[in-house]
Amino acid sequence: xxxxxxxxxxxxxxxxxxxxxxxxxxxxxxxxxxxxxxxxxxxxxxxxxxxxxxxxxxxxxxxxxxxxxxxxxxxxxxxxxxxxxxxxxxxxxxxxxxxxxxxxxxxxxxxxxxxxxxxxxxxxxxxxxxxxxxxxxxxxxxxxxxxxxxxxxxxxxxxxxxxxxxxxxxxxxxxxxxxxxxxxxxxxxxxxxxxxxxxxxxxxxxxxxxxxxxxxxxxxxxxxxxxxxxxxxxxxxxxxxxxxxxxxxxxxxxxxxxxxxxxxxxxxxxxxxxxxxxxxxxxxxxxxxxxxxxxxxxxxxxxxxxxxxxxxxxxxxxxxxxxxxxxxxxxxxxxxxxxxxxxxxxxxxxxxxxxxxxxxxxxxxxxxxxxxxxxxxxxxxxxxxxxxxxx
Amino acid sequence: xxxxxxxxxxxxxxxxxxxxxxxxxxxxxxxxxxxxxxxxxxxxxxxxxxxxxxxxxxxxxxxxxxxxxxxxxxxxxxxxxxxxxxxxxxxxxxxxxxxxxxxxxxxxxxxxxxxxxxxxxxxxxxxxxxxxxxxxxxxxxxxxxxxxxxxxxxxxxxxxxxxxxxxxxxxxxxxxxxxxxxxxxxxxxxxxxxxxxxxxxxxxxxxxxxxxxxxxxxxxxxxxxxxxxxxxxxxxxxxxxxxxxxxxxxxxxxxxxxxxxxxxxxxxxxxxxxxxxxxxxxxxxxxxxxxxxxxxxxxxxxxxxxxxxxxxxxxxxxxxxxxxxxxxxxxxxxxxxxxxxxxxxxxxxxxxxxxxxxxxxxxxxxxxxxxxxxxxxxxxxxxxxxxxxxxxxxxxxx
Numbered sequence: 053x054x055x056x057x058x059x060x061x062x063x064x065x066x067x068x069x070x071x072x073x074x075x076x077x078x079x080x081x082x083x084x085x086x087x088x089x090x091x092x093x094x095x096x097x098x099x100x101x102x103x104x105x106x107x108x109x110x111x112x113x114x115x116x117x118x119x120x121x122x123x124x125x126x127x128x129x130x131x132x133x134x135x136x137x138x139x140x141x142x143x144x145x146x147x148x149x150x151x152x153x154x155x156x157x158x159x160x161x162x163x164x165x166x167x168x169x170x171x172x173x174x175x176x177x178x179x180x181x182x183x184x185x186x187x188x189x190x191x192x193x194x195x196x197x198x199x200x201x202x203x204x205x206x207x208x209x210x211x212x213x214x215x216x217x218x219x220x221x222x223x224x225x226x227x228x229x230x231x232x233x234x235x236x237x238x239x240x241x242x243x244x245x246x247x248x249x250x251x252x253x254x255x256x257x258x259x260x261x262x263x264x265x266x267x268x269x270x271x272x273x274x275x276x277x278x279x280x281x282x283x284x285x286x287x288x289x290x291x292x293x294x295x296x297x298x299x300x301x302x303x304x305x306x307x308x309x310x311x312x313x314x315x316x317x318x319x320x321x322x323x324x325x326x327x328x329x330x331x332x333x334x335x336x337x338x339x340x341x342x343x344x345x346x347x348x349x350x351x352x353x354x355x356x357x358x359x360x361x362x363x364x365x366x367x368x369x370x371x372x373x374x375x376x377x378x379x380x381x382x383x384x385x386x387x388x389x390x391x392x393x394x395x396x397x398x399x400x401x402x403x404x405x406x407x408x409x410x411x412x413x414x415x416x417x418x419x420x421x422x423x424x425x426x427x428x429x430x431x432x433x434x435x436x437x438x439x440x441x442x443x
Numbered sequence: 444x445x446x447x448x449x450x451x452x453x454x455x456x457x458x459x460x461x462x463x464x465x466x467x468x469x470x471x472x473x474x475x476x477x478x479x480x481x482x483x484x485x486x487x488x489x490x491x492x493x494x495x496x497x498x499x500x501x502x503x504x505x506x507x508x509x510x511x512x513x514x515x516x517x518x519x520x521x522x523x524x525x526x527x528x529x530x531x532x533x534x535x536x537x538x539x540x541x542x543x544x545x546x547x548x549x550x551x552x553x554x555x556x557x558x559x560x561x562x563x564x565x566x567x568x569x570x571x572x573x574x575x576x577x578x579x580x581x582x583x584x585x586x587x588x589x590x591x592x593x594x595x596x597x598x599x600x601x602x603x604x605x606x607x608x609x610x611x612x613x614x615x616x617x618x619x620x621x622x623x624x625x626x627x628x629x630x631x632x633x634x635x636x637x638x639x640x641x642x643x644x645x646x647x648x649x650x651x652x653x654x655x656x657x658x659x660x661x662x663x664x665x666x667x668x669x670x671x672x673x674x675x676x677x678x679x680x681x682x683x684x685x686x687x688x689x690x691x692x693x694x695x696x697x698x699x700x701x702x703x704x705x706x707x708x709x710x711x712x713x714x715x716x717x718x719x720x721x722x723x724x725x726x727x728x729x730x731x732x733x734x735x736x737x738x739x740x741x742x743x744x745x746x747x748x749x750x751x752x753x754x755x756x757x758x759x760x761x762x763x764x765x766x767x768x769x770x771x772x773x774x775x776x777x778x779x780x781x782x783x784x785x786x787x788x789x790x791x792x793x794x795x796x797x798x799x800x801x802x803x804x805x806x807x808x809x810x811x812x813x814x815x816x817x818x819x820x821x822x823x824x825x826x827x828x829x830x831x832x833x834x835x836x837x838x839x840x841x
Binding site: 077093208224260264287370418 | 445446447466469470486490491500504523548564566567569570571572573574577578579580581583584585588589590591592593595596598600602603604605606607608609610613614615618620621622624625626627629631632637639640642643644646647649650651652653654655656657658659660661662663664665666668669670672674675677681688690691692694695721747751754755756757758759760762763764765766769770772775777778789790791792793794795796797798799800804832833
């Protein structure tokens with residue numbers, strides 16, 4: 053281990069659900085989030101990277117002084133926090149043999165189709181030898197798109213979510229981060245835990261394959277609605293497809309999201325004071341009636357919401373039993389009373405980056421949240437091959 | 444199957460909790476969902492179904508393979524049955540508002556008294572503690588609360604637009620089973636159960652915005668809204684094609700891909716300020732205009748196919764109808780056809796996970812409300828027919 057590298061904060065023992073699990077992470081794309089998720093729960097995750105892929109925390113130091121952020125480095129550090137990292141050139145002589153020698157020391161291997169290691173790894177053979185393998189694909193390993201290039205905007209498009217993203221009068225709008233790939237990565241983390249469970253309980257070492265396109269296509273009843281409701285869901289901003297008012301509304305100092313389903317309508321009318329008397333008619337109770345007249349209803353509601361600050365409106369409506377939350381920027385979320393009270397973020401000290409707020413695993417386990425992890429810690433592969441390093 | 448022998452009791456509504464149950468059932472667990480017409484019906488049973496609690500296709504889609512038991516938890520005898528049943532279960536999953544199960548008499552202490560190594564996974568919107576724990580939340584509100592709605596927008600937009608979907612529900616519905624299996628692994632090693640508070644808002648921030656959260660935590664600055672542009676060195680856009688609402692997403696990640704695109708688009712891209720990736724990136728508006736002219740009178744699927752065949756990442760922006768006709772999704776039967784009691788023929792997506800050797804359960808229809816009550820009480824709790832009849836007559840099983 054390199055002396056100057058930080059030591060990751062160990063998750064609190066109570067929260068370490070995967071303390072005896074060891075994962076070899078060969079991913080190079082956004083499936084790297086899967087390894088971070090299990091690392092947050094205490095798993096020992098070794099990320100094997102080619103030298104030219106390596107991102108270093110030092111490259112972000114300037115960003116703390118207002119310089120432009122290197123998004124590639126930022127992404128690599130965000131998705132790999134809590135892991136160990138070792139370097140190996142896949143093109144180096146004997147790289148495949150070294151990889152094969154490493155695998156039996158792990159409970160599972162994860163790889164994606166962006167990885168340079170996929171060509172050196174035969175998942176079926178590795179599984180046959182007793183180590184389960186998780187493979188994250190943009191599409192799949194077979195089928196007409198198997199050879200297609202699959203960055204997130206492409207799988208979001210072919211998975212159906214891009215079609216319903218953004219406002220109706222503009223082009224479909226891509227999400228701010230590759231959430232389709234992240235969603236597939238969560239599936240990969242489930243596959244990792246399941247693979248270890250199956251191996252330990254039944255001795256079954258299998259190959260688990262996740263398709264990002266398929267993962268995205270499970271959302272929003274897209275397939276069922278198209279097949280059974282007579283018309284596909286269309287793009288309409290944040291307006292809920294079957295409920296109104298359920299949208300973003302302006303306030304004095306920003307925006308809130310209000311959701312008024314059938315059960316909330318009468319409490320909402322009491323809170324919406326004064327409201328146009330026409331809405332007191334019982335015919336407005338069904339969601340479908342209000343949704344059909346959403347344009348006029350939303351305009352009337354917006355006229356009222358603009359008389360409040362976001363905080364006052366959230367407090368008022370939630371107090372009356374009506375779901376309402378502020379449209380936050382990430383910085384607002386970080387400083388939100390609820391987020392602060394639950395200690396979702398922890399200030400960590402990194403020898404390279406200094407002190408900063410790091411997000412922690414999104415669950416409290418037996419009263420304790422897993423401690424925040426720090427960026428990748430580099431280890432010598434030779435040490436790991438000798439079994440000397442555990443995170 | 445993977446979770447063979449694992450029994451899971453659920454108290455769930457909407458998408459996040461029910462879909463977690465569906466996934467766990469597909470992994471082989473016996474998942475038993477508790478509801479009651481006396482208070483505690485999954486809200487999705489009313490979606491598009493009028494007053495017939497068994498005719499909602501939306502409910503069925505999120506509860507495939509899950510057994511249904513009706514127990515009135517407000518009835519002392521019903522509560523006792525639920526406690527006895529929980530004591531036979533490995534896991535309890537719930538996504539009611541914080542404190543509801545406790546007030547009904549099924550709090551953590553009660554569940555642990557019945558089975559000390561039980562694993563309880565709660566999936567509240569904002570968490571089970573904190574000043575806003577009791578707030579009502581739905582997926583779209585959590586998009587807004589975490590920053591996703593603000594960031595998911597074109598840079599020049601004056602209103603936070605976002606997406607009408609409930610990404611928080613879906614991602615938490617997968618993360619919860621991952622946490623369940625992780626807790627089972629620890630229990631296998633240590634014998635310890637777990638009480639897990641998995642907040643959907645926190646899961647969304649962690650799993651949908653990991654880079655943004657690191658950026659703001661590190662720099663104090665919010666990420667910019669970039670719409671369809673990449674924040675990296677790539678060229679990227681969504682371009683209108685021939686027909687109504689037909690679009691194709693295209694991304695250029697390398698000089699070779701830009702060269703390939705230029706070979707396809709022709710002279711309009713064969714100009715000095717479009718030949719190099721960096722210079723084209725610096726002239727992104729002009730790049731978009733050229734590509735838009737080229738795609739405008741072409742079929743979106745044809746654009747995708749031609750570009751992909753030349754190594755250029757591209758995908759038609761698929762509507763629901765496109766998904767139904769997609770040859771890749773039809774591969775290995777991802778799009779499933781089943782006969783759902785109360786609904787009729789249904790078309791639903793399968794799981795995005797394949798396993799070789801196959802150790803997943805095929806999706807079974809969702810159970811009719813209360814269809815498994817007698818069988819569960821008879822076979823799991825060993826109650827006799829007379830005892831079950833008495834409970835039913837007294838209103839404990841409705």
